[in-house]
Amino acid sequence: MAVAVEAVATAPVVPTKAFVPDPYLDLDTYEADADLMTLSLGPQHPSTHGVFRVVLYLDGEIIVKAVPHCGYLHRGVEKLCEKLAYSNITPVLDKNDYVAPMLNEQAANMAFEKLMGIEVPLRAKYLRTLLAELQRIASHLLWLGTFAMDLGGALGGGTSVFMYCFRERELILDVFEELTGCRFHYNTHHVGGNRHDIPPGWPKLVHEALDTIESRLEAYLVMLEHPIFVDRTKGVGTIDAQLALELGLSGPLLRASGVDHDLRRDAPYGVYDLLDVQVAVDGGGDCLARYKVRLAEIRESIRLSRLLIDNVPQGPLSATKPLNMVTQFKAAAGQVYVGIESPRGELGTWLIASKDKPTNPYRFKIRPPSLHAAAAVPYVFPGHTLSDAVAILGSLDPIMGEVDR
Amino acid sequence: MAVKPNEDARPFEHPLYDYLERVPGLDFAITSVDKLLTWGATNSMWIFPMATSCCGIEFMAAAASRVDLDRMGSIVRGTPRQCDVMVVAGTITVKMAPRVKRLWDQMPEPKWCVAMGSCAISGDFYRDIYSVIPGIDVAIPVDVYVPGCPPNPEQLMAGLIKLQEKVRLKRAGLPVPKEERPEALERTITPRIGRIEERLKASAQDPVSRAQLESAQRLYVRVPVEGGVPEVKPAKPTGGAE
Ligand code: SF4
Numbered sequence: 045m046a047v048a049v050e051a052v053a054t055a056p057v058v059p060t061k062a063f064v065p066d067p068y069l070d071l072d073t074y075e076a077d078a079d080l081m082t083l084s085l086g087p088q089h090p091s092t093h094g095v096f097r098v099v100l101y102l103d104g105e106i107i108v109k110a111v112p113h114c115g116y117l118h119r120g121v122e123k124l125c126e127k128l129a130y131s132n133i134t135p136v137l138d139k140n141d142y143v144a145p146m147l148n149e150q151a152a153n154m155a156f157e158k159l160m161g162i163e164v165p166l167r168a169k170y171l172r173t174l175l176a177e178l179q180r181i182a183s184h185l186l187w188l189g190t191f192a193m194d195l196g197g198a199l200g201g202g203t204s205v206f207m208y209c210f211r212e213r214e215l216i217l218d219v220f221e222e223l224t225g226c227r228f229h230y231n232t233h234h235v236g237g238n239r240h241d242i243p244p245g246w247p248k249l250v251h252e253a254l255d256t257i258e259s260r261l262e263a264y265l266v267m268l269e270h271p272i273f274v275d276r277t278k279g280v281g282t283i284d285a286q287l288a289l290e291l292g293l294s295g296p297l298l299r300a301s302g303v304d305h306d307l308r309r310d311a312p313y314g315v316y317d318l319l320d321v322q323v324a325v326d327g328g329g330d331c332l333a334r335y336k337v338r339l340a341e342i343r344e345s346i347r348l349s350r351l352l353i354d355n356v357p358q359g360p361l362s363a364t365k366p367l368n369m370v371t372q373f374k375a376a377a378g379q380v381y382v383g384i385e386s387p388r389g390e391l392g393t394w395l396i397a398s399k400d401k402p403t404n405p406y407r408f409k410i411r412p413p414s415l416h417a418a419a420a421v422p423y424v425f426p427g428h429t430l431s432d433a434v435a436i437l438g439s440l441d442p443i444m445g446e447v448d449r
Numbered sequence: 450m451a452v453k454p455n456e457d458a459r460p461f462e463h464p465l466y467d468y469l470e471r472v473p474g475l476d477f478a479i480t481s482v483d484k485l486l487t488w489g490a491t492n493s494m495w496i497f498p499m500a501t502s503c504c505g506i507e508f509m510a511a512a513a514s515r516v517d518l519d520r521m522g523s524i525v526r527g528t529p530r531q532c533d534v535m536v537v538a539g540t541i542t543v544k545m546a547p548r549v550k551r552l553w554d555q556m557p558e559p560k561w562c563v564a565m566g567s568c569a570i571s572g573d574f575y576r577d578i579y580s581v582i583p584g585i586d587v588a589i590p591v592d593v594y595v596p597g598c599p600p601n602p603e604q605l606m607a608g609l610i611k612l613q614e615k616v617r618l619k620r621a622g623l624p625v626p627k628e629e630r631p632e633a634l635e636r637t638i639t640p641r642i643g644r645i646e647e648r649l650k651a652s653a654q655d656p657v658s659r660a661q662l663e664s665a666q667r668l669y670v671r672v673p674v675e676g677g678v679p680e681v682k683p684a685k686p687t688g689g690a691e
Binding site: 088089094095115123124143189190207210213217228444445 | 499500501502503505507510513514515527539540542544545548574575578579581598599601
């Protein structure tokens with residue numbers, strides 16, 4: 045890709061003074077003669093990925109303060125789950141993080157099983173892990189497409205990368221549709237195992253999809269050589285390891301800040317203890333590092349998926365009887381926490397069961413990784429220009445269904 | 450030129466019309482221009498995506514490479530001021546509804562609204578939650594309902610084609626069939642025509658479910674296939690990986 049970048053004269057944007065980002069900046073104490081402008085980004089904005097609203101206070105083109113507002117998609121999911129029986133919760137959670145529904149189902153059902161003391165058969169464990177890895181590929185592809193769209197024309201025409209990524213994502217969705225009958229919102233996990241067994245010919249489909257995606261992945265790495273892409277992402281939105289840990293970031297955001305942490309390797313669940321998960325870490329902390337980490341994760345997920353699909357053992361798919369009654373599953377009083385590695389980070393489920401309601405959760409708390417990503421906004425935005433804000437928000441990848449729940 | 454006062458039953462027409470009507474050949478030209486305008490209006494329905502949640506992802510899939518709404522002339526734009534159709538895709542909360550209304554008011558006339566997904570139609574299973582409004586049609590008028598959770602991109606496309614048909618009828622001055630709001634049932638509708646026909650028979654007594662089923666049926670028009678529809682047998686799980 046020979047692009048004459050030298051021809052584009054870009055004057056470096058220099059903040060008026062050495063800027064120390066302060067999320068709690070009191071605007072009254074900001075320079076008296078500064079002409080501050082207030083700009084509301086969202087809740088309906090093509091690049092806020094849903095209904096996220098950030099109020100920006102701008103000095104010229106430099107952001108001095110950013111105040112995020114959420115709650116535009118608050119659907120009361122946790123409260124709804126308290127009303128539902130254990131067997132009915134899974135389809136509701138699909139809608140929570142709608143880019144990676146498989147992981148939501150898995151997290152909740154693992155919590156139920158832990159509370160009820162049900163051991164999942166090995167075949168179901170393999171299938172769950174495989175589905176999670178496939179979903180991770182689809183989720184990261186969607187992220188890449190929308191992120192490139194946020195960067196706008198930086199990659200030669202706003203929506204080209206978006207179109208390519210969705211082409212690949214459709215392959216994964218086809219695989220899921222073949223297995224469960226749905227493109228997403230699968231409802232395929234249930235307490236004790238999985239609902240849909242592997243149909244004949246399915247492993248071949250998975251292999252074909254993975255091969256196609258892997259062969260096309262090379263094209264995305266060309267982006268790294270694209271000078272405009274590198275200019276717009278390198279050194280933009282830097283989160284250092286200290287801040288990342290303080291904010292509670294996890295997943296690719298934390299690994300892009302140089303912290304080597306991955307629940308798949310550090311606290312294995314499913315069959316991850318049988319696999320050797322290679323964790324991608326990058327010390328850059330900026331948007332470019334997040335891009336690199338996510339692309340490496342796609343590659344790793346492809347490798348793991350291939351291993352898994354070839355080795356699914358025979359045996360039962362579920363440890364429990366097929367559902368014939370809504371109140372079939374009963375839990376003793378107690379509480380559990382289960383955290384799994386979703387494409388966005390640690391997706392936790394904290395479940396409390398009481399004696400009075402054996403068939404429903406007493407309290408169902410979700411720890412969404414996106415909430416912490418959205419909370420990073422006031423720390424990262426200040427000091428950047430408005431156009432960088434969109435790139436940073438894209439690279440943080442908050443899913444509002446998960447943030448607001 | 451003597452301008453006649455508006456004494457006839459056309460109070461909103463420009464006085465010049467009366468004169469223009471007498472120009473030979475002009476009515477034919479106007480009809481042709483009108484046809485051209487109808488063709489333009491139906492084939493350039495620019496979409497404003499009111500994509501709030503999961504249905505928004507499926508809407509993105511519809512706009513992306515496989516289904517590609519662009520080939521219908523439906524380009525997705527980020528600003529309401531350039532758009533003709535608002536696709537409400539996703540749950541609308543109490544906090545979001547005034548924003549939707551405001552964006553709707555910013556769209557120029559003529560404008561249409563497509564409610565995509567159960568949430569936008571009736572609130573889905575969140576309809577009893579304190580923060581969710583039961584369907585976007587409490588705030589803005591809806592022209593086409595596309596049921597599903599989420600509807601496939603193809604279903605959205607079918608909905609848009611239906612909207613085009615509606616616009617065509619309206620511009621031709623023909624009566625437009627009224628779109629019934631599919632009410633939420635306890636059961637989810639599966640888009641299978643055979644089953645819907647069965648249910649239509651069974652639900653003859655229940656006007657609510659009847660309206661919903663009819664709306665669903667209108668959307669999934671069965672296309673006659675030569676030599677009959679091939680039987681699709683569900684694959685038998687073998688219980689083993691290949
Ligand atoms: S109808 Fe279903 S898929 Fe669509 S927004 Fe509502 S919950 Fe999500």
